[in-house]
Amino acid sequence: VSWLETELREQPAALARFLETQGGRARELGALFRRDDVKYLLIASRGSSSNAARYAQYLLGRANRAPVAFATPSLYTIYEQPPRLEGALVIGISQSGGSPDVRAVIEEAARQGRPTLALTNDPSSPLAQASEFVLPLEAGEEKAVAATKTYLNSVAAVALLFAAATQDASAMVELGEMPELVAEQLKRSFHDARALDAYVGANGGTVVARGVNYGTAFEIALKIRELSGLVMEAYSAADLLHGPIAAIGEGWPVVVVAPTGPPRAGLDETIDALRERGARLIVVADDDRFLRRADTPLKLVRPIPEWLSPLTAVIPGQVAAMRLAELRGADLDNPHGLSKVTLTR
Amino acid sequence: VSWLETELREQPAALARFLETQGGRARELGALFRRDDVKYLLIASRGSSSNAARYAQYLLGRANRAPVAFATPSLYTIYEQPPRLEGALVIGISQSGGSPDVRAVIEEAARQGRPTLALTNDPSSPLAQASEFVLPLEAGEEKAVAATKTYLNSVAAVALLFAAATQDASAMVELGEMPELVAEQLKRSFHDARALDAYVGANGGTVVARGVNYGTAFEIALKIRELSGLVMEAYSAADLLHGPIAAIGEGWPVVVVAPTGPPRAGLDETIDALRERGARLIVVADDDRFLRRADTPLKLVRPIPEWLSPLTAVIPGQVAAMRLAELRGADLDNPHGLSKVTLTR
Numbered sequence: 229v230s231w232l233e234t235e236l237r238e239q240p241a242a243l244a245r246f247l248e249t250q251g252g253r254a255r256e257l258g259a260l261f262r263r264d265d266v267k268y269l270l271i272a273s274r275g276s277s278s279n280a281a282r283y284a285q286y287l288l289g290r291a292n293r294a295p296v297a298f299a300t301p302s303l304y305t306i307y308e309q310p311p312r313l314e315g316a317l318v319i320g321i322s323q324s325g326g327s328p329d330v331r332a333v334i335e336e337a338a339r340q341g342r343p344t345l346a347l348t349n350d351p352s353s354p355l356a357q358a359s360e361f362v363l364p365l366e367a368g369e370e371k372a373v374a375a376t377k378t379y380l381n382s383v384a385a386v387a388l389l390f391a392a393a394t395q396d397a398s399a400m401v402e403l404g405e406m407p408e409l410v411a412e413q414l415k416r417s418f419h420d421a422r423a424l425d426a427y428v429g430a431n432g433g434t435v436v437a438r439g440v441n442y443g444t445a446f447e448i449a450l451k452i453r454e455l456s457g458l459v460m461e462a463y464s465a466a467d468l469l470h471g472p473i474a475a476i477g478e479g480w481p482v483v484v485v486a487p488t489g490p491p492r493a494g495l496d497e498t499i500d501a502l503r504e505r506g507a508r509l510i511v512v513a514d515d516d517r518f519l520r521r522a523d524t525p526l527k528l529v530r531p532i533p534e535w536l537s538p539l540t541a542v543i544p545g546q547v548a549a550m551r552l553a554e555l556r557g558a559d560l561d562n563p564h565g566l567s568k569v570t571l572t573r
Numbered sequence: 574v575s576w577l578e579t580e581l582r583e584q585p586a587a588l589a590r591f592l593e594t595q596g597g598r599a600r601e602l603g604a605l606f607r608r609d610d611v612k613y614l615l616i617a618s619r620g621s622s623s624n625a626a627r628y629a630q631y632l633l634g635r636a637n638r639a640p641v642a643f644a645t646p647s648l649y650t651i652y653e654q655p656p657r658l659e660g661a662l663v664i665g666i667s668q669s670g671g672s673p674d675v676r677a678v679i680e681e682a683a684r685q686g687r688p689t690l691a692l693t694n695d696p697s698s699p700l701a702q703a704s705e706f707v708l709p710l711e712a713g714e715e716k717a718v719a720a721t722k723t724y725l726n727s728v729a730a731v732a733l734l735f736a737a738a739t740q741d742a743s744a745m746v747e748l749g750e751m752p753e754l755v756a757e758q759l760k761r762s763f764h765d766a767r768a769l770d771a772y773v774g775a776n777g778g779t780v781v782a783r784g785v786n787y788g789t790a791f792e793i794a795l796k797i798r799e800l801s802g803l804v805m806e807a808y809s810a811a812d813l814l815h816g817p818i819a820a821i822g823e824g825w826p827v828v829v830v831a832p833t834g835p836p837r838a839g840l841d842e843t844i845d846a847l848r849e850r851g852a853r854l855i856v857v858a859d860d861d862r863f864l865r866r867a868d869t870p871l872k873l874v875r876p877i878p879e880w881l882s883p884l885t886a887v888i889p890g891q892v893a894a895m896r897l898a899e900l901r902g903a904d905l906d907n908p909h910g911l912s913k914v915t916l917t918r
Contacts, residue, residue, distance in 0.1 A: 267612060267659050267660040268612075268642065275815030275816050286652075293655070293656045295615060295642050295644075295656040295658065297613065297642030298643075299640075300630055300631060302784045302836065303631065306836055307635065309635045309638065312612075312639065312640075313640065314612050316613075327815075431776055432777070438651070439651060439652065453816065457822065459777060459820045460820070461804070464647075466647070467620075469917055470915045470917070471621070471719075471798065471915075474798055474908055474909035491647065494651065494918065504910075505910070564818075572811040573811075573839065
């Protein structure tokens with residue numbers, strides 16, 4: 229068995245460990261988000277951590293109604309003209325904690341006296357050392373190049389910070405139920421995985437979502453892309469209609485991520501537009517009526533609170549990525565010449 | 574002759590008209606960026622306007638060292654939980670001024686008493702009416718579905734606001750020279766266009782840049798995609814290395830946008846990594862030594878100040894998009910079932 233599959237299956241345990249060990253710490257960190265001098269959040273990240281950041285943009289934006297901006301690391305490194313960060317709470321997300329560009333943003337924020345918080349799986353990493361506060365991801369060592377359990381725990385860290393920032397006890401309870409739901413989802417998704425075999429000859433595909441699952445769409449695309457080498461891309465359903473849909477034609481696979489929640493009505497119209505173009509539709513959803521619109525339905529185990537749906541909705545995508553990569557004969561643990569830690573300035 | 578080609582060739586005139594008529598107005602608007610209560614900028618946009626917004630993220634970020642955030646319209650519309658915008662100057666960019674989601678962000682900002690500015694080609698549009706301040710793009714009517722002159726003038730509007738915000742007289746002079754340079758570039762790029770014929774059988778491609786031309790990469794990808802229907806995508810050179818490069822293999826076309834400037838050294842390494850994977854390299858650059866690394870060099874007419882390079886660097890991409898679409902028999906003015914004005918919530 230590959231490290232990838234082992235780690236993928238380990239996710240419920242890694243998630244439970246994170247929630248058990250870091251709940252108290254997150255409660256303390258929640259106060260950071262309520263500080264009067266925090267007007268917005270600035271997040272620095274790369275790779276799958278950027279997909280957790282996309283989740284944060286929706287969730288933490290709704291939590292304290294604080295806008296979330298993404299840092300442009302090259303302003304801090306290549307151009308050496310870092311922005312003034314007055315009003316910002318600055319968060320670095322990096323599973324390895326190693327990338328110099330993410331660290332450069334945190335270091336500049338510290339220099340400017342702003343509060344800094346690192347979400348990282350390595351609490352002794354350079355990123356953690358540069359940050360005033362650290363929330364360890366507690367995923368355990370991840371050996372496969374493609375992130376699975378560290379991604380899930382990054383998303384969980386954002387969810388935990390949301391519950392802590394809003395001091396919402398029922399949110400905390402809902403989050404506590406997720407390890408069991410993730411375990412159920414894994415079982416279901418492994419059961420459904422053969423449905424993907426029909427797509428092994430595809431050249432690529434598109435993943436679409438909106439709102440809190442915007443980041444899920446990017447993570448599913450990245451996972452399939454890294455592991456199978458297919459040209460996968462992700463779009464918000466709204467952005468797709470402003471031009472990029474032009475490249476979607478007969479037979480092109482499109483994954484629509486649509487758990488029950490406010491964005492689903494709009495995604496119904498997206499499906500109409502995609503059908504008209506002859507796209508093959510893979511739908512990730514809990515609602516059976518909605519799933520009937522798919523060529524390939526990928527069922528989510530039950531309706532869960534929408535804000536937590538990214539924790540289960542990514543699972544069918546991870547399993548699909550593994551399945552497609554296996555069918556295509558890729559090395560699951562060392563795909564396509566990638567390395568585990570990528571250092572960019 | 575198509576409207577697309579007519580409008581593409583009209584760009585130097587449209588740009589000159591914008592600079593002549595709006596220079597004074599922009600000087601007044603510059604003060605907005607220097608207000609004490611403006612800690613960061615928030616931009617709402619869709620489609621090619623989002624690529625002008627990506628330019629703004631680098632340029633306006635460097636101007637007043639103010640971070641630039643992109644709005645998440647669904648928080649304002651679908652979720653009805655708009656963020657608190659204290660500290661923000663809120664900018665809407667929309668060529669038509671018609672999209673309800675962009676307007677929703679501006680309306681909420683006005684409700685919260687924040688300063689709002691619209692960059693739009695239609696000063697009587699709903700977006701313009703909802704905004705406290707308006708900078709008209711003065712591109713003249715655009716009939717082709719794919720934006721060319723309205724995109725260029727959106728970029729020029731950002732550049733003009735940069736010069737006005739920083740009260741930099743030499744920047745204003747440099748910008749004033751751009752219509753002539755854009756005209757030169759058009760001539761050169763039409764001359765070079767046949768080089769693209771080698772790529773007509775491609776399934777898609779990737780466009781890569783970093784820093785101020787990050788938005789240029791996205792606009793070139795979008796233009797080729799809209800017009801030719803090829804699956805084109807864009808990445809920052811740093812993001813590409815964190816996983817997505819896995820899908821780039823033997824023969825895959827990659828456009829590297831690399832005018833002389835601080836990001837170019839890093840792009841040299843990107844080219845090494847792409848070469849190793851057997852990608853076919855199309856390079857947009859002014860430096861002859863650097864162009865020699867390309868399979869297909871697309872020459873930029875002369876080194877210009879880096880901050881203005883997005884105004885010429887996009888031209889080879891626009892011309893390539895037109896050429897590829899012609900070769901593939903697409904309707905240049907009404908490509909692939911797209912419509913000129915897309916209304917999304």
